[in-house]
Amino acid sequence: MSDPSRRVILAGLVAGGGWLAASRFARLRAAEPGAMVARASRPLDLESSLAALDEEFTPNDRFFVRSHFGPAVIDERRFRLEIGGLVGKTLTLTMAELRAMPKVTVPAVLQCSGNGRALYRPRVPGAQWQRGGVGQAAWSGVRLGDLLRRAGIEPAGKFVRLGGGERPPMPSTPSFVRSLPLDKALHPATLIAYEMNGAPLPLLHGAPLRAVVPGWVGDDWVKWLRSIRVEAAEDAGFYMKSGYRMPDPPIKPGETAKPESMRAMTSMVVKALITRPAAGARLAGAGALIAGFAFAGERTVRAVEVSTDDGRSWSAARVAPSKGIGSWQRFELPWKPKPGSYRLLARATDDSGVTQPERPVWNPGGYLWNGWDDVRCEVTS
Amino acid sequence: MRARVVAAFVVVAAVACKRSPPPSAAPANAAPVTLSDEARARGQQTIEQNCQMCHALDLVQSQRLGRAAWEKELKKMISWGAPVPPEEVAAAVSVLADQFGVDTPPFSPSSMSAAEVAASIAFDEPPSGGDATHGAAVYRVACASCHGADGGGGPVGPALVERPIMHRAHDFEAIVRDGRRRMPAVPLDAATMRDLFAFLRAAHG
Numbered sequence: 001m002s003d004p005s006r007r008v009i010l011a012g013l014v015a016g017g018g019w020l021a022a023s024r025f026a027r028l029r030a031a032e033p034g035a036m037v038a039r040a041s042r043p044l045d046l047e048s049s050l051a052a053l054d055e056e057f058t059p060n061d062r063f064f065v066r067s068h069f070g071p072a073v074i075d076e077r078r079f080r081l082e083i084g085g086l087v088g089k090t091l092t093l094t095m096a097e098l099r100a101m102p103k104v105t106v107p108a109v110l111q112c113s114g115n116g117r118a119l120y121r122p123r124v125p126g127a128q129w130q131r132g133g134v135g136q137a138a139w140s141g142v143r144l145g146d147l148l149r150r151a152g153i154e155p156a157g158k159f160v161r162l163g164g165g166e167r168p169p170m171p172s173t174p175s176f177v178r179s180l181p182l183d184k185a186l187h188p189a190t191l192i193a194y195e196m197n198g199a200p201l202p203l204l205h206g207a208p209l210r211a212v213v214p215g216w217v218g219d220d221w222v223k224w225l226r227s228i229r230v231e232a233a234e235d236a237g238f239y240m241k242s243g244y245r246m247p248d249p250p251i252k253p254g255e256t257a258k259p260e261s262m263r264a265m266t267s268m269v270v271k272a273l274i275t276r277p278a279a280g281a282r283l284a285g286a287g288a289l290i291a292g293f294a295f296a297g298e299r300t301v302r303a304v305e306v307s308t309d310d311g312r313s314w315s316a317a318r319v320a321p322s323k324g325i326g327s328w329q330r331f332e333l334p335w336k337p338k339p340g341s342y343r344l345l346a347r348a349t350d351d352s353g354v355t356q357p358e359r360p361v362w363n364p365g366g367y368l369w370n371g372w373d374d375v376r377c378e379v380t381s
Numbered sequence: 382m383r384a385r386v387v388a389a390f391v392v393v394a395a396v397a398c399k400r401s402p403p404p405s406a407a408p409a410n411a412a413p414v415t416l417s418d419e420a421r422a423r424g425q426q427t428i429e430q431n432c433q434m435c436h437a438l439d440l441v442q443s444q445r446l447g448r449a450a451w452e453k454e455l456k457k458m459i460s461w462g463a464p465v466p467p468e469e470v471a472a473a474v475s476v477l478a479d480q481f482g483v484d485t486p487p488f489s490p491s492s493m494s495a496a497e498v499a500a501s502i503a504f505d506e507p508p509s510g511g512d513a514t515h516g517a518a519v520y521r522v523a524c525a526s527c528h529g530a531d532g533g534g535g536p537v538g539p540a541l542v543e544r545p546i547m548h549r550a551h552d553f554e555a556i557v558r559d560g561r562r563r564m565p566a567v568p569l570d571a572a573t574m575r576d577l578f579a580f581l582r583a584a585h586g
Contacts, residue, residue, distance in 0.1 A: 034494075034495070035492040035493060035494045035495075036492065036493045036494075036495070036498060037490050037491075037492055038439060038490050038491045038492065038493050039439075039440070039443065039490060040436060040437055040439060040440040040443075041437040041439050041491060041493075042436055042437040043436060043545075044498070044501070044502075045440070046493065046498065061495040061498070061499065062495055065498075069435075069544075070544065070545040071502060071545050072543065073543050073544070073545065073547050073548055122447075122483065123444075123445045123446060123483060124450075125444055125446055125450060125453075125454050127440065127443075128443045128444070128488070128490075165543075167540055167542070167543035167544050168461075168534075168540065169434065169435040169462070169534055169539040169540050169544065170434075170435065170461060170462025170463075170534045170535055170539060170540065171462060171529065171533055171534050171535045171540075172460065172461055172462040172535070173435070173461040173462050173534075174461070203502055204498070204502060
């Protein structure tokens with residue numbers, strides 16, 4: 001019984017007399033502090049608890065997990081990373097050869113583009129992420145640019161195709177492949193990482209190698225990376241041409257977007273996350289702190305405002321300086337509440353003056369949710 | 382070796398007998414709200430047998446979608462390889478729209494501690510050694526008709542080569558031994574199981 005998904009399904013069958021009954025249960029087991037929420041129990045889509053997100057660096061074992069098909073099976077001793085396509089010299093590198101190259105560490109937020117999907121109305125299909133499909137780690141590895149320059153980029157090369165190692169379950173299931181425009185691939189913070197928060201990259205986070213693309217949505221942070229190819233055009237597979245796209249201009253629910261209006265997602269959007277107090281917390285009066293993290297894709301966060309009165313008034317929180325592209329910034333606001341029920345709201349503004357909206361415009365994939373963060377709590381005397 | 386291969390042929394016959402049930406005479410476009418017990422049971426069976434090959438049912442149960450959206454999702458999954466027979470699509474869509482429609486109460490997801498997550502993906506290596514050539518012969522007669530000629534999946538069984546199950550030896554052996562959903566039990570002795578692993582693991586990159 002080491003497979004929790006099986007345990008959950010079995011519990012549903014036993015207690016409810018049918019598989020559909022599982023959905024009618026209250027939580028099958030009380031959540032341990034810091035436990036992950038299974039948005040899918042196989043392959044694993046695990047959402048972090050907000051308690052795990054109250055630190056600058058999210059612990060590896062409580063960092064959210066997104067899977068398309070489940071961990072690749074890679075034998076590190078036999079593993080070779082291939083760098084080919086429109087390059088002067090095709091490279092095949094062992095892990096030892098990669099580790100011998102200059103090592104770079106960047107702090108960067110990884111966020112599933114579907115984080116917050118469950119908050120859109122009308123609802124859209126996909127893993128029903130709420131607030132915890134996000135986290136920050138210190139990622140270490142080699143610059144993708146160093147690898148590409150070592151291979152030599154031919155003038156016709158405009159995109160860098162990142163081939164993931166997750167084996168699709170059926171022959172007609174598309175493989176997970178993404179393409180980065182060359183300038184983003186060459187950005188000095190874009191890495192091929194083999195460490196996460198100082199530890200070897202965990203299996204669920206792409207061991208032995210993953211892409212790290214600071215400021216951009218998690219879709220591009222390809223895990224179990226096997227191959228890098230310089231190409232003249234974006235990859236034509238499902239995950240570039242159909243999946244992970246948003247209509248521009250937006251469409252209304254029920255409308256069908258013209259294919260040519262669909263844009264591949266790139267940068268994340270400005271967003272604040274309240275990590276303290278926890279949603280549903282009961283605080284014992286006196287002094288409290290409203291705190292969390294804010295990030296703005298490739299930009300920096302200029303301001304975070306917090307409301308404790310349902311949005312009628314807003315106060316500026318103290319915001320820590322940025323630690324680099326794609327990292328998150330701590331915000332804090334001391335708070336001396338009277339006893340009562342509170343709705344706490346937070347909204348961030350980036351350095352171009354864009355403020356996160358009360359609710360973002362709906363899109364059919366449920367991507368890039370960045371509505372005001374919204375936490376309810378009780379203050380006792 | 383020959384005796385073991387012959388034994389595997391018997392298994393193939395069993396596999397062939399355990400396909401989806403034939404469609405019943407019930408109308409394929411049963412109204413979504415007033416599903417007959419029979420249509421509901423058929424739709425549930427279709428979902429149970431075909432969706433869980435690739436993902437757990439909580440991914441389905443946590444959605445709240447209208448009928449048109451469910452139909453679109455199911456058709457997408459069929460295009461990705463879910464082996465749902467055409468005559469079973471309407472009943473499955475009806476069950477999905479009925480049980481997981483927009484007005485259904487919220488789903489309560491399960492939680493997993495860090496230890497449970499780690500245990501769920503811990504490598505459980507199969508025994509080393511084994512005769513990959515014999516394993517290939519066993520695979521051809523016992524597995525290939527459902528899991529594809531090269532272990533890459535299809536027409537009604539998921540890929541095995543390079544899939545996470547290849548590092549879960551005990552889970553793999555239990556499924557082969559006991560069967561699961563569409564898959565019948567395949568009684569292989571320990572030596573044959575080791576040979577099968579040797580063949581499937583040899584194909585890993």
